[in-house]
Amino acid sequence: MSQITLTFPDGNSRDVPAGITPGEVAADISKSLSKKAISATVNGEHFDLAWPIEADASIAINTMQDEAPALELIRHDLAHVMARAVQTVFPDVKVTIGPVRDFGWFYDFDRQEPFTPEDLGAIEAEMKKIINARDPVRTEIWDRDRVRQHYTDTDEPYKIELLDRIPGDEPIRMYWHGDWQDMCRGPHLQHTGQIPADAFKLTRVSSAYWLGDNTRPQLQRIYGVAFRNRDDLKKHQQFLEEAEARDHRRLGREMDLYHMQEEAPGQVFWHPNGWTIYTTLQDYMRRRQRAGGYVEVNTPQVVDRKLWEASGHWDKYQDHMFIVEVDEEHAREKAINALKPMNCPCHVQIFNQGLKSYRDLPLRMAEFGSCARYEPSGALHGIMRVRGFTQDDGHIFCTEDQIQDECAKFIAFLTETYADLGFESFDIAFATRPEKRVGSDESWDHVEGALEAAIKSTGNPYRVEEGDGSFYGPKLDFYLTDAIGRVWQCGTFQVDPNLPERLGATYIGEDSGKHRPYMLHRATLGSFERFIGILIENSAGRLPFWLAPQQVVVASIVSEADDYVHEVVAALTKAGVRASADIRNEKINYKVREHSLAKVPVILAIGRKEVEDRTVTLRRLGEKTTQVIELDTVTADLGMEATAPDLR
């Protein structure tokens, strides 16, 4: 038998017979390691302890101390354990697939009846039994025909379909957890007893399409979360509670920002508080865009379908557009219009007015464009996903040579904007051509190359998302991470050679001939509605002072202070602070509590002393301490704090 050389993380190596398994290697090292071992990393690949190693390799034996492999195995084995438990409790259920996801895993089952929350309890109990039984996990490589025969015999059609999707050169592995068996690429733990029995939880049931395809059957999905120990599970549950406490739908009501109602699903009724945030943010963006060399425009809401046909949107998106029909009784002829779902075709119309010269490029056109999209009912979510929204939209008409510079300018613009809004960093994804697209492959080659060169030249790190581009061009997407680690896609920068072509945009070049401009679609916030939702959740309702709808409440302690309270409010208002008086006949405790719950960032309390000394006692939201400050000082300080960051 031939010998191979294994190299360990500490640099030591040893010669062993080819075909040795990591489990045997671990046993060779020590008995305790052999018991603690969960898997190995062989040449960087996550390896089952039972898989043979055939050639020289680097090897590391993993234990529960190694977080990434440990979590992967725990969650993956739990998927199997759960599937086994489900088939024990409900023998008629067909198994499909159960991958590791997010904080746990899910597994899809084919079953007539949906699972109920009560079922989960029974399944969870059965899972604990399996774990306590410490059933050994065993693997074998089968050939295709044998697997096919097996799943034909056991009547598991989904498994056969999965089998057919495995590339021909991959080994087909069969795993046993005790006497329960599943086809799986592995790796897995040594035995079910290695799964921490107190660190997982089945969380919810739902349905999902087989293979994510909405023309295929719907399966019943069970989600679970799992960690290495109970504390981590608890921390995760606390994270979920934290996220719930920050939910913009809840804070939106508590802070009286907006409401929504049945008569206008997916559309926002902004209350004075919410609209203050909205307009403050919009004013800020307007100033920034002006400074960034954009001209602002505004375009119609109701536009004839002819334009949408020309742009290509009618073909692709008419099911998601609000169609407005005008019949012959009202017009000379029947007309079909659509509420605009985006602004770009209208911007091309403005560009097309009059002759444009190469000297006009780049032409940066911005609009706070109110759009309407008939989003599927199941997609609606608070103010994050709505049917009526306003984008901070912009289109840059430029030459190919200018793409790189515009890309760099935009990233700088976006970096500053995000920083002002409390997000210090972001991630960039470069999304390439999707399957369904317009334009030739040559054109895509060209444009993708130009955009990638542009992003490279800025020096910003980015990742590539194959096939995730727009149907008309590649794009960069910008992702923010919020205060509790959730990721939001907001900004976008898209190169589009197609729309100018379809809508006949041209400019006169230096050669006095007609040329086709490129169009760069770009947004920083995305939509005001959604971005405000993100701001609320990121700050847990404690918005930065300049964005807070109610910045200061001046609260009287005794009614003798009322006149001075009004004077303080007037002084603050004059300094540009959104301040209001609270001279109700209530105790200061009551007022502090109420305004704190409403997330007012600053409360100024006024009693006899303050009236006499012409001071205020200032208390910031969430702080227990107070400070006494001269009226003039507090007015100046808060006035500065209320100023938008770009004006300070």
Add this chain to the structure above:
RNA sequence: GCCGCUGUAGCUCAGCUGGUAGAGCACAUCAUUCGUAAUGAUGGGGUCGGGGGUUCGAAUCCCUUCAGCGGCACCA
């Protein structure tokens, strides 16, 4: 759009197997002028998402519809 769940006072929620609805907070009135997260008393308020049906009788059962929630699919 699909699957499941939910829909009772402004908010959060109770209301068992059908017999014309209840709590806390909020609100109003009165008293209290009280120094940093709820002062006390009294009082008003809903016909139970909409429509239809079963029944002597429905918030409670059935059908249908709308909306919301959790996923899936979608996201120009």
